[in-house]
Amino acid sequence: MGSAGIALLLIGYLGAGLGLLAGIGLVRSRGDALRFSGLALVSGWAATGALLSLELVAGLGVSIASVVLTWVAIGVGSLVAARRIPGGPTLAISLPPDRVRRVIVGAAALLLALAVVLLAARSIFSLGGFPGDAWNIWITKSKIVYFFHGLDLGPGGLRQAVSPDYPPLRAAVDASAFSFGGSADPLFLPIQSGIVDIAFLGALVALLAPAVSAAVAVPAAVAIAVLPKFADFVGSELADETVIVQLSLACVCCLLWLQRRDRRLLAVAALMLAALALTKDEGAMLTLSVGIALFVAAAGRRREALFAVAPAAAVFAVWRTWVAVHHLPTNYAYHLTNLFHPIYLIHQSDRIGYGTEQLLRETASVSVSFVAVPFAIAASVLVLYRRDRKLGLFALGAIVLPLIGYDLIYWCSVVEPHRFVDDNVRRVTAPVVVAAAAMLPLLLRRAWRPLDP
Numbered sequence: 001m002g003s004a005g006i007a008l009l010l011i012g013y014l015g016a017g018l019g020l021l022a023g024i025g026l027v028r029s030r031g032d033a034l035r036f037s038g039l040a041l042v043s044g045w046a047a048t049g050a051l052l053s054l055e056l057v058a059g060l061g062v063s064i065a066s067v068v069l070t071w072v073a074i075g076v077g078s079l080v081a082a083r084r085i086p087g088g089p090t091l092a093i094s095l096p097p098d099r100v101r102r103v104i105v106g107a108a109a110l111l112l113a114l115a116v117v118l119l120a121a122r123s124i125f126s127l128g129g130f131p132g133d134a135w136n137i138w139i140t141k142s143k144i145v146y147f148f149h150g151l152d153l154g155p156g157g158l159r160q161a162v163s164p165d166y167p168p169l170r171a172a173v174d175a176s177a178f179s180f181g182g183s184a185d186p187l188f189l190p191i192q193s194g195i196v197d198i199a200f201l202g203a204l205v206a207l208l209a210p211a212v213s214a215a216v217a218v219p220a221a222v223a224i225a226v227l228p229k230f231a232d233f234v235g236s237e238l239a240d241e242t243v244i245v246q247l248s249l250a251c252v253c254c255l256l257w258l259q260r261r262d263r264r265l266l267a268v269a270a271l272m273l274a275a276l277a278l279t280k281d282e283g284a285m286l287t288l289s290v291g292i293a294l295f296v297a298a299a300g301r302r303r304e305a306l307f308a309v310a311p312a313a314a315v316f317a318v319w320r321t322w323v324a325v326h327h328l329p330t331n332y333a334y335h336l337t338n339l340f341h342p343i344y345l346i347h348q349s350d351r352i353g354y355g356t357e358q359l360l361r362e363t364a365s366v367s368v369s370f371v372a373v374p375f376a377i378a379a380s381v382l383v384l385y386r387r388d389r390k391l392g393l394f395a396l397g398a399i400v401l402p403l404i405g406y407d408l409i410y411w412c413s414v415v416e417p418h419r420f421v422d423d424n425v426r427r428v429t430a431p432v433v434v435a436a437a438a439m440l441p442l443l444l445r446r447a448w449r450p451l452d453p
Helices: 003-023 029-037 037-055 064-082 100-125 132-147 169-181 189-213 214-226 239-259 265-279 281-297 301-327 336-340 342-347 348-366 372-386 389-412 417-448
Strands: none
Touching: 003 037, 003 064, 003 169, 003 189, 003 348, 029 037, 037 064, 037 169, 037 189, 037 239, 037 301, 064 169, 100 189, 100 214, 132 169, 169 239, 189 214, 189 239, 189 417, 214 417, 239 265, 239 281, 239 389, 239 417, 265 281, 265 301, 265 336, 281 301, 281 389, 336 342, 336 389, 342 348, 342 389, 348 372, 348 389, 348 417, 372 389, 372 417, 389 417
16 A cells, blocks of 8 residues: 555544544534544544553554554444534634734744655655664564564564563554555665654644733644754654654643633643653653642642543553563663662662753753753743742642653663763653743743733
8 A cells, every 4th residue: 555555644643633622522513623633643542552552452453454443443433423522712823913023933833844855755755764774673663663563572583683671652653554554664764764754743832822822822833843952853764753742742742721711731741641651661761750730739739630630650561561461671771679678779870860961951951952951941940930830830840850750761671881871862852852942832921921821
């Protein structure tokens, strides 16, 4: 089927996502469907990947039939939910009445369109120059799932792969691309992931515009599109590319929920966090960081806040139970149990110093992050000063806690620090930087107009 099959796969993601958004009451008209088409595609992709991951754990494989049946299940569940959940207020994107602002939106939209075309061209016409980890870990696992029809543990299977204990969402969606493409051609993969990345930009515009206006949301999407921490990962086939999308949308939806009390957005955040927990081992740490930040910030609504992380905790527990039952080797680079050995930590104290230095350098560098993290932290502090405790606390926690988590991983690692940190600090900081940039417009708006609803 080739590229036509990948197009059908993406259309399936879009249809499943529209069903999901209709089920939670976010899409109730054709206008809603058009506005949230980007969010729908990403949501359909995330939900499909999460359900396929659970199917793999259950011993099933990934094929065209299993993907279609998964979409049918999503559709049926969404239909049942849509009949019981009333639609909420429309989150419309309206052009500002001022002529100057319309010109700003138009110019920014053209720049965004140009950036999207360039990103799409790079993904569609990829020559396969993927990073080493993409070949060694992620593409290899996808081929195992495709050729062995599941998480095979025999010779040549998952047990012999690099980092076999990593959750299977990325392998599941990439194996889906192989199935719809008709072969295990790695060049199908950047088409799928690149379009998801582009849909992510549309999702940000749809979510941010009702809160900060299109005159701010569209330029913000342009800034993220050219942000090296985002653009360099589009079509890279690294799991960090996937984490960027999941973490950023989860953080934006949580911020909007704290501001507007719209449970539909909390449901989207819950989906993204569940998918995040099934993408990488570090995804669980990122999910925990967001969950802690949300729980602290959501005074008076903490039961609802727990709903955002409950699905992620459940699916991650299922995966780790499967790993333990099948005695898969854990990550060789670090052992979290070392954090409970003070003598070891004292002897390795130089690691945390070097790790902290590199994390700060990578997140504060103008050349790769446009100083998004320092700006977002400063805006969060300003929001706190303007007496919006919940938004300021959440944003600070969602940015700072993941960096602390990565620093602790570096501290308890058993690999030589320069080799370990230098090898991955650029990748692991990318989701935090993009999430900070995505939250920044909301934080600046709240700091500027603290009395707005």
